[in-house]
Amino acid sequence: MNCILLPAANFSPTHALIDAPRQIEHISKVLGAQVGETLKIGQLGGNLGTAVIDEMTPAKIQLCDVRLTIEPPPKLDVTVVLALPRPKVLRRLVMDMTAIGVRDIVLINSYRTQKSYWQSPLLARLDEFVLEGLQQGVDTLVPRITLQKRFKPFVEDELASLMTNCAIVAHPYSELSLGQYLQQHAQPTVYTLNSAASISNQEHKQLHMKSALPSVVCIGAEGGWIDYEIELLAAQGCQAVNMGRRVLRTEAAVNALLGQWLL
Amino acid sequence: MNCILLPAANFSPTHALIDAPRQIEHISKVLGAQVGETLKIGQLGGNLGTAVIDEMTPAKIQLCDVRLTIEPPPKLDVTVVLALPRPKVLRRLVMDMTAIGVRDIVLINSYRTQKSYWQSPLLARLDEFVLEGLQQGVDTLVPRITLQKRFKPFVEDELASLMTNCAIVAHPYSELSLGQYLQQHAQPTVYTLNSAASISNQEHKQLHMKSALPSVVCIGAEGGWIDYEIELLAAQGCQAVNMGRRVLRTEAAVNALLGQWLL
Numbered sequence: 001m002n003c004i005l006l007p008a009a010n011f012s013p014t015h016a017l018i019d020a021p022r023q024i025e026h027i028s029k030v031l032g033a034q035v036g037e038t039l040k041i042g043q044l045g046g047n048l049g050t051a052v053i054d055e056m057t058p059a060k061i062q063l064c065d066v067r068l069t070i071e072p073p074p075k076l077d078v079t080v081v082l083a084l085p086r087p088k089v090l091r092r093l094v095m096d097m098t099a100i101g102v103r104d105i106v107l108i109n110s111y112r113t114q115k116s117y118w119q120s121p122l123l124a125r126l127d128e129f130v131l132e133g134l135q136q137g138v139d140t141l142v143p144r145i146t147l148q149k150r151f152k153p154f155v156e157d158e159l160a161s162l163m164t165n166c167a168i169v170a171h172p173y174s175e176l177s178l179g180q181y182l183q184q185h186a187q188p189t190v191y192t193l194n195s196a197a198s199i200s201n202q203e204h205k206q207l208h209m210k211s212a213l214p215s216v217v218c219i220g221a222e223g224g225w226i227d228y229e230i231e232l233l234a235a236q237g238c239q240a241v242n243m244g245r246r247v248l249r250t251e252a253a254v255n256a257l258l259g260q261w262l263l
Numbered sequence: 264m265n266c267i268l269l270p271a272a273n274f275s276p277t278h279a280l281i282d283a284p285r286q287i288e289h290i291s292k293v294l295g296a297q298v299g300e301t302l303k304i305g306q307l308g309g310n311l312g313t314a315v316i317d318e319m320t321p322a323k324i325q326l327c328d329v330r331l332t333i334e335p336p337p338k339l340d341v342t343v344v345l346a347l348p349r350p351k352v353l354r355r356l357v358m359d360m361t362a363i364g365v366r367d368i369v370l371i372n373s374y375r376t377q378k379s380y381w382q383s384p385l386l387a388r389l390d391e392f393v394l395e396g397l398q399q400g401v402d403t404l405v406p407r408i409t410l411q412k413r414f415k416p417f418v419e420d421e422l423a424s425l426m427t428n429c430a431i432v433a434h435p436y437s438e439l440s441l442g443q444y445l446q447q448h449a450q451p452t453v454y455t456l457n458s459a460a461s462i463s464n465q466e467h468k469q470l471h472m473k474s475a476l477p478s479v480v481c482i483g484a485e486g487g488w489i490d491y492e493i494e495l496l497a498a499q500g501c502q503a504v505n506m507g508r509r510v511l512r513t514e515a516a517v518n519a520l521l522g523q524w525l526l
Contacts, residue, residue, distance in 0.1 A: 002510045073508040096515045137509040178525065244525040245336040246400040247265045252359045252518040255511070259519025262441065262507040 001026050001135040003040040003048060011043060011066065016051055018061040027053075027061060042140045043068055044131075072140045075103040076261060078213055079162045083110035083221035084147075085250055087120035091129045092251055098133025098143055100258050104162070108148040112223040118149060155232045159216065167216035167238040170257060171230055172247045174240035181241045182211035182260065213261045221250055264289050264398040266303040266311060274306060274329065279314055281324040290316075290324060305403045306331055307394075335403040338366040339524060341476055342425045346373035346484035347410075348513055350383035354392045355514055361396025361406055363521050367425070371411040375486040381412060418495045422479065430479035430501040433520060434493055435510045437503035444504045445474035445523065476524045484513055 004027065010017045018024060027033050035053050041063065042048040048070040051063035080097055084090070084107045097105055109118070122129075130142050148154040159167075166185060168178075218225075218233055224247075225233075230240055248256060267290065273280045281287060290296050298316050304326065305311040311333040314326035343360055347353070347370045360368055372381070393405050411417040422430075429448060431441075481488075481496055487510075488496075493503055511519060 092512075092514075096512065099509060099511055099515065100519070101509055136512060139509065243522070246362060246364055246402065246525070248362055248518070249355075249359065249399060251355075251514070252362065255515040255518035256363070256522025256525060259506070259522045262509070262519060 001030075002138045003042050003135055005042045005044050005131060005135050005140060007044050008046065014064065014066065015054070016041065016063040016066050018063065019059070024058070024061055028056065039063065040138070041066070041068075042072070042134075042138075044134075044140055044142070046140055048072055048138065048140060073101065073138070075139075075141060075143075076101040076213060076258065077103055077215070078258075078261075079104035079106060079216045080254070080258075081106045081108055081159070081216060081218040082250075082254070083108055083219070083225070084113045084117050085221040086114075087117060087122045089249075089251060090117075090120070090122050091125075091132075093254060094126060094129040094145070095133040095136060096251060096255055097258075098130050098139070099137030100255065100262070101137065101139060102143050102258065105143050105145045106148055106154070107145065108154060109151050110220060110229060111151075111226045113221055123147070151229065152232060155229075155236055159233075159236045159238070162216050163237060164215040165212060166214045167218070167233075167236070168214045168241050169218035169225065169230065169233045169238045170220065170243060170253055171225060171240040172242050172245075174230075174242045176239065176241050178241045178243045178257070178260070181239065185211045185214075187212055211260065217257060219250060219254055219257070264293075265401045266305050266398055268305045268307050268394060268398050268403060270307050271309065277327065277329065278317070279304065279326040279329050281326065282322070287321070287324055291319065302326065303401070304329070304331075305335070305397075305401075307397075307403055307405070309403055311335055311401065311403060336364060336401070338402075338404060338406075339364040339476060339521065340366055340478070341521075341524075342367035342369060342479045343517070343521075344369045344371055344422070344479060344481040345513075345517070346371055346482070346488070347376045347380050348484040349377075350380060350385045352512075352514060353380075353383070353385050354388075354395075356517060357389060357392040357408070358396040358399060359514060359518055360521075361393050361402070362400030363518065363525070364400065364402060365406050365521065368406050368408045369411055369417070370408065371417060372414050373483060373492060374414075374489045376484055386410070414492065415495060418492075418499055422496075422499045422501070425479050426500060427478040428475060429477045430481070430496075430499070431477045431504050432481035432488065432493065432496045432501045433483065433506060433516055434488060434503040435505050435508075437493075437505045439502065439504050441504045441506045441520070441523070444502065448474045448477075450475050474523065480520060482513060482517055482520070 004023050006016055033053060035056055038050050038052050041051050047068035049068035052065040053061060054064040055062035080102050085093055126145055267286050269279055296316060298319055301313050301315050304314050310331035312331035315328040316324060317327040318325040343365050348356055389408055
């Protein structure tokens with residue numbers, strides 16, 4: 001937890017209340033914080049900031065001097081279409097996608113998604129994983145998560161409307177590499193350089209190019225997509241890209257791929 | 264497991280033997296493979312290729328028609344200096360760094376590494392996690408893993424010799440961003456484009472630049488590095504870079520950072 005997020009209902013004009021057991025435990029045991037100390041907090045859906053611990057009991061922590069003046073970081077303007085993974089990795093994947101700032105997440109059925117995954121009780125706990133991800137990534141804005149149990153109707157009828165610019169699907173066996181794709185889609189980007197980062201070499205000016213974030217990124221679960229799925233996605237304009245010869249775990253692939261567009 | 268790796272001792276001139284219970288279970292239960300089917304295999308430290316299942320029992324699988332003709336993918340020529348993480352995430356981190364191709368891994372003590380982590384029985388199982396990572400990433404070459412229980416002597420006396428070119432340390436609170444760093448260190452790179460990836464637009468030719476892989480990448484565990492550690496690293500020439508405003512889990516940070524140099 002790099003910040004403590006609270007729902008709007010827990011704020012009064014001057015104070016805020018922490019009553020969730022996991023947050024209280026984190027503050028008292030991991031942070032070892034005491035009355036008078038300042039915490040990084042945020043209001044779910046609102047701003048980030050700080051508050052001072054006014055009172056602590058095992059059941060609640062009262063905060064005073066609440067200052068919520070920092071806007072949350074911009075979202076990654078992307079829809080990640082993810083084949084529903086094993087329940088064991090679902091929590092970390094939702095946390096990571098939330099922490100890295102994905103705006104829309106579509107959990108979809110795929111040939112290699114086992115039917116039992118859709119019965120997992122963890123699917124009822126997505127809000128909890130999202131909160132963990134926001135508190136990890138220091139953000140207050142929840143991503144939208146949609147469940148799509150039918151692959152073909154979603155791809156054929158709904159995917160196109162999400163593709164406001166290009167779309168890619170991670171596929172270890174595609175001919176085009178992510179590096180090649182990024183080169184092809186690079187566009188001028190203005191970097192604001194501070195003094196610590198001044199560019200001394202004029203030659204570097206030509207490098208102010210960055211690849212545009214695709215509007216849709218599709219990532220398979222273990223075993224990846226089957227050819228039929230890749231074909232259906234390609235028919236909608238989704239470009240298959242490989243990430244090198246190495247095949248990464250889904251979690252690793254999500255972070256390695258989206259990491260290209262970290263703000 | 265995207266390939267089954269076997270030690271050299273398990274190969275004869277014409278055959279190969281699988282006797283590890285986890286591999287047998289994967290082949291029979293996950294892949295559901297049967298006699299006559301072809302498997303992707305590799306020889307630890309050697310080549311990758313295929314073999315045909317000749318005979319299967321619950322205790323061993325005999326392979327024939329062994330063809331090891333494919334060289335393993337090139338390693339990422341980097342040393343990752345990683346603050347020893349919680350045992351729970353150690354396995355996945357070693358797997359992921361191995362799968363993504365890191366050549367050298369240094370697990371180091373840090374202020375925020377709890378002493379108990381060094382007593383974890385998982386530290387005796389690193390070879391097993393490396394094998395998992397190689398079988399995930401489809402590689403045969405094990406990374407070198409070194410344990411360094413003392414931060415200061417390592418940084419002051421040994422780090423410099425590993426820095427054959429630049430070095431970075433991931434630090435959410437640094438002024439320089441990874442994006443800025445990559446711009447500053449970009450250098451011409453030749454891409455081999457296949458027909459599927461032909462560049463139609465001449466303007467893109469100026470973009471054949473890629474940032475050089477640092478020789479050393481330092482990544483903290485949960486809670487990151489303390490200022491003193493960042494200062495010691497900086498004194499050796501290690502540049503602190505942030506990866507945006509968002510703070511990622513160590514696993515996510517490792518993949519998002521190294522993903523910039525996926526081959």
